[in-house]
Amino acid sequence: xxxxxxxxxxxxxxxxxxxxxxxxxxxxxxxxxxxxxxxxxxxxxxxxxxxxxxxxxxxxxxxxxxxxxxxxxxxxxxxxxxxxxxxxxxxxxxxxxxxxxxxxxxxxxxxxxxxxxxxxxxxxxxxxxxxxxxxxxxxxxxxxxxxxxxxxxxxxxxxxxxxxxxxxxxxxxxxxxxxxxxxxxxxxxxxxxxxxxxxxxxxxxxxxxxxxxxxxxxxxxxxxxxxxxxxxxxxxxxxxxxxxxxxxxxxxxxxxxxxxxxxxxxxxxxxxxxxxxxxxxxxxxxxxxxxxxxxxxxxxxxxxxxxxxxxxxxxxxxxxxxxxxxxxxxxxxxxxxxxxxxxxxxxxxxx
Amino acid sequence: xxxxxxxxxxxxxxxxxxxxxxxxxxxxxxxxxxxxxxxxxxxxxxxxxxxxxxxxxxxxxxxxxxxxxxxxxxxxxxxxxxxxxxxxxxxxxxxxxxxxxxxxxxxxxxxxxxxxxxxxxxxxxxxx
Numbered sequence: 377x378x379x380x381x382x383x384x385x386x387x388x389x390x391x392x393x394x395x396x397x398x399x400x401x402x403x404x405x406x407x408x409x410x411x412x413x414x415x416x417x418x419x420x421x422x423x424x425x426x427x428x429x430x431x432x433x434x435x436x437x438x439x440x441x442x443x444x445x446x447x448x449x450x451x452x453x454x455x456x457x458x459x460x461x462x463x464x465x466x467x468x469x470x471x472x473x474x475x476x477x478x479x480x481x482x483x484x485x486x487x488x489x490x491x492x493x494x495x496x497x498x499x500x501x502x503x504x505x506x507x508x509x510x511x512x513x514x515x516x517x518x519x520x521x522x523x524x525x526x527x528x529x530x531x532x533x534x535x536x537x538x539x540x541x542x543x544x545x546x547x548x549x550x551x552x553x554x555x556x557x558x559x560x561x562x563x564x565x566x567x568x569x570x571x572x573x574x575x576x577x578x579x580x581x582x583x584x585x586x587x588x589x590x591x592x593x594x595x596x597x598x599x600x601x602x603x604x605x606x607x608x609x610x611x612x613x614x615x616x617x618x619x620x621x622x623x624x625x626x627x628x629x630x631x632x633x634x635x636x637x638x639x640x641x642x643x644x645x646x647x648x649x650x651x652x653x654x655x656x657x658x659x660x661x662x663x664x665x666x667x668x669x670x671x672x673x674x675x676x677x678x679x680x681x682x683x684x685x686x687x688x689x690x691x692x693x694x695x696x697x698x699x700x701x702x703x704x705x706x707x708x709x710x711x712x713x714x715x716x717x718x719x720x721x722x723x724x725x726x727x
Numbered sequence: 728x729x730x731x732x733x734x735x736x737x738x739x740x741x742x743x744x745x746x747x748x749x750x751x752x753x754x755x756x757x758x759x760x761x762x763x764x765x766x767x768x769x770x771x772x773x774x775x776x777x778x779x780x781x782x783x784x785x786x787x788x789x790x791x792x793x794x795x796x797x798x799x800x801x802x803x804x805x806x807x808x809x810x811x812x813x814x815x816x817x818x819x820x821x822x823x824x825x826x827x828x829x830x831x832x833x834x835x836x837x838x839x840x841x842x843x844x845x846x847x848x849x850x851x852x853x854x855x
Contacts, residue, residue, distance in 0.1 A: 495735030498730070499769065
């Protein structure tokens with residue numbers, strides 16, 4: 377293999393690691409202005425000497441971890457000509473593990489400088505309701521389509537292909553099993569459960585999480601942010617059901633490849649939009665808009681700024697303090713029920 | 728229409744919700760026909776237990792201010808003021824005003840400022 381071909385072959389290994397590294401470096405900037413490494417602080421703290429020092433150490437840790445991860449991945453790939461997948465895949469975990477450790481350290485260093493939590497809460501009573509019915513219909517379509525597909529398959533068993541796609545990636549379908557009543561039923565049931573789970577998460581974003589801002593510009597941005605998260609979940613649901621359709625109805629390989637490319641790209645574009653908007657849409661809000669400080673969750677219930685556990689909070693989803701989007705309130709039984717379903721799906725689809 | 732709650736106050740949250748909403752009803756900021764958020768929504772936004780909001784809504788329904796409409800929330804209704812027993816109400820007013828004045832003075836509120844604010848409140852009442 378000449379040098380140019382080698383460099384091109386290594387690119388797929390390097391760019392995801394670079395992207396992960398860049399994302400982890402940007403994490404502190406994605407948070408609400410009043411949050412610094414999972415701690416509610418005065419917005420000026422970020423620019424203070426102490427704040428900048430904490431941020432610098434976090435960035436150095438991420439930078440070193442990313443460089444080591446790239447070096448490990450490239451060395452392993454060159455040494456074993458692509459066969460050494462274990463070190464290559466393990467190198468992906470390194471920046472994430474270092475980021476978690478560095479974030480937890482930064483959280484501990486910031487805690488002594490936490491701002492006094494505001495005890496006064498203001499809620500706008502006349503806010504426009506969320507478009508729950510429209511979203512429910514949008515989720516019902518893929519779920520109903522799986523039921524319809526099941527009924528069709530039962531009446532046209534002889535017409536379906538002899539092998540069934542059970543896995544797909546950016547390049548299209550890449551894993552098949554023999555078509556049997558059990559494999560078909562498993563595919564349809566697992567896809568239905570995943571769609572229901574995504575629908576439940578969307579419901580949770582609307583009805584199981586707290587609105588940090590309920591009035592003014594901040595509330596509008598937050599509303600858009602929540603809607604984008606729900607659309608992301610919807611896209612994921614449609615992405616999940618399509619291979620079942622394609623595989624059982626015998627769609628062409630080109631159509632499946634196109635689908636496998638378009639949907640992740642759409643999701644990536646939406647994710648990029650979410651990252652640009654910042655947590656809760658906070659980057660689109662002017663600093664003097666009167667938005668509440670932080671995310672109104674009590675710092676005491678955040679473990680290392682990563683895990684939220686508050687029995688007194690009725691919300692089962694809360695805004696993440698590491699990354700963008702929502703995480704579970706691990707003190708809420710509903711969160712554990714959903715985690716159990718996720719674990720069951722993972723186990724059912726392991727092989 | 729903003730509802731303000733102080734989670735650190737010694738007054739229970741359900742009491743604060745009742746008092747806060749009643750002020751909005753009396754001042755007609757929330758008029759008959761207006762919808763209140765569902766119990767679940769308001770509890771999530773305030774960060775308090777669902778029962779706390781449900782208890783406040785029930786109390787307001789018993790007072791005749793709202794009609795609870797299941798999961799969709801509650802609606803403000805036309806309310807007939809009950810026959811007033813003026814002597815009893817006056818005694819209640821005196822007692823509660825006395826308690827409020829004592830509490831505010833204990834927290835450092837000056838008597839002159841208190842008198843000015845009370846006059847302003849009385850003036851606003853007369854204008855209505």
